[in-house]
Amino acid sequence: MRNRTSESTPKHTTEAFVAGENRAITQAFTKACRYCNGEHWSDECKRYKTIDERKKRLKGCCYKCLKDNHKAKDCKSTRICTYCKKVNVHHRSLCDKRFQINQNLESANLSNEVENVENTESENKTLENEETGLLSYNENVLMQTAFTEITNARNRQSEHVKLMLDCGSHRTYVSQSLADRLNLEVNGEQSIHLITFGSRNKKVIQTKSTKIDIKLQNGEYMTLTANIVPNITGTISRKAVRLKSQSKFDSLTKDLILADNIPTQNETETLDLLIGNDYYLDIVQTEKIEVQQGLYLLATKFCWMLSGRTEVTDEYDSSDMNMLILNYGNNVTKTNVFTKADSVVPTKPDIEDFWNVESIGITTERENTDDQIVMQHFKDTLKREDGRYQVTWSWKRDIDELPENRGLALGRLKSLVTRIERQPELKQQYDDVIQDQRAKGVIEKVDKCAEYGYKHYIPHHVVITPTKSTTKLRVVYDASAKTRADNKSLNECLYRGPVKLHDLCGILMRFRLHKIGIVADIEKAFLQVGLQPLERDVTRFLWLKDINTSIVNEDNIQEFRFARVPFGVISSPFLLGATIECHLDS
Structure with a gap:
């Protein structure tokens, strides 16, 4: 199980980023904007921001399909507006609800998010060597990780980094520190809905997008569009892998190249690149080899990845076993899963429940009920x-x-x-x-x-x-x-x-x-x-x-x-x- 914690702890959390409705202007489009001829969807036009301005640009054309050979009353289109779900009423770029959404998105201030990250840097430095994941008792889960070369497509500056494949993420993300080290070029901005584990609320922030080249096993490079975020996660803790048959594993991998090393002892690493479901199926291939029950070798364009669940080693520290309990602070276990409580996670137990003896028939008499x-x-x-x-x-x-x-x-x-x-x-x-x-x-x-x-x-x-x-x-x-x-x-x-x-x-x-x-x-x-x-x-x-x-x-x-x-x-x-x-x- 992947650990996702409170949205107020961006430095040491595994956060679920969900791409919003807005698209980056760096994407390829087959049609230009109907209003300014720019390379973006008509409903995302930033030059003409009001309905009145856009209707003046149409000059008597159809308000339902934006074509110029007829008017709205003669339109036979059956399009559904993606914002208000009305059929054959207006084009989505002329929807009142769309402009309300834009106003809400503009009200989100990314600077506040970055400020919160900076304020917690010193506090989180003391937690770098601590476990940050939720663990299952008597079980160790290997995520799909690889070690490869990341290159700046513009100046060919490169660096070898650790990445992780995550089909549960909608988009691909690169850390701000890696973007700074490679001097990645910013190509546009995009609205991101940030949802944290255990919370129903979401925050909308503006992130910058960039392009990177990742090196594949065959020596070729694959270009990815990624969003730049302050941090993808804190340190990743990897436990030593216990194999039921080491000889069988050695024979299976004798002629295979692994994308990442197999941990032989407890180790922590930093994640700079998360590849989401937008490119996941382009990288993962169909071949799969079962090493043992629950543990597989997956064929990818980064070589073979070992992923799945195994039993923990004998040296596994019992104090790290949380059994999927969401704990708060650092006084319950040594894991420091949360540095700040989310609003949906109870931070104080109800002491009255420990002393309530109604279940055995002892109740306090109350008058005039x-x-x-x-x-x-x-x-x-x-x-x-x-x-x-x-x-x-x-x-x-x-x-x-x-x-x-x-x-x-x-x-x-x-x-x-x-x-x-x-x-x-x-x-x-x-x-x-x-x-x-x-x-x-x-x-x-x-x-x-x-x-x-x-x-x-x-x-x-x-x-x-x-x-x-x-x-x-x-x-x-x-x-x-x-x-x-x-x-x-x-x-x-x-x-x-x-x-x-x-x-x-x-x-x-x-x-x-x-x-x-x-x-x-x-x-x-x-x-x-x-x-x-x-x-x-x-x-x-x-x-x-x-x-x-x-x-x-x-x-x-x-x-x-x-x-x-x-x-x-x-x-x-x-x-x-x-x-x-x-x-x-x-």
């Missing part, structure tokens, strides 16, 4: 009539805001009937469920005009689970339905209540105390708990009187309400659990 109010209300209102417990809803103070919403329930019923009309068997099963609940006293008929308190309707739909052995068709009631976004739903007017599920750890421990364990299930448990009459009108719902007709009007609609606790209301799990506990306590 909602759960305590709900529990006390449940105990005060619980009744038992005709051998069945009857409960009430745990209302919040804003119950007056609960709408009647019969229109919503009627609209949802029409949609439901339309959907199941094509499946007569499903429609019949749906009706059988409702009629069975009516026969068992779960629901009851109610007159439309009758009022016993607050009135509210609950829409419903069908859920089919063919794999279940018991209830394959289930009628689901939506107590969260709203007529409008600013209206309250039934669930929003009720307290959820305390969670009555027992701690799983305690259940498992008690289960082991005896020789025989008993598991029981209550059939349709929610529907075994009754609702007191004054609480039932908020659970009204609509259904058809005659299912043999698809007409849904007032003459074919029957209103029902629940006499038991329906599943789907936010308070239902609490009411069931509290009722069972009350019964067991008695």
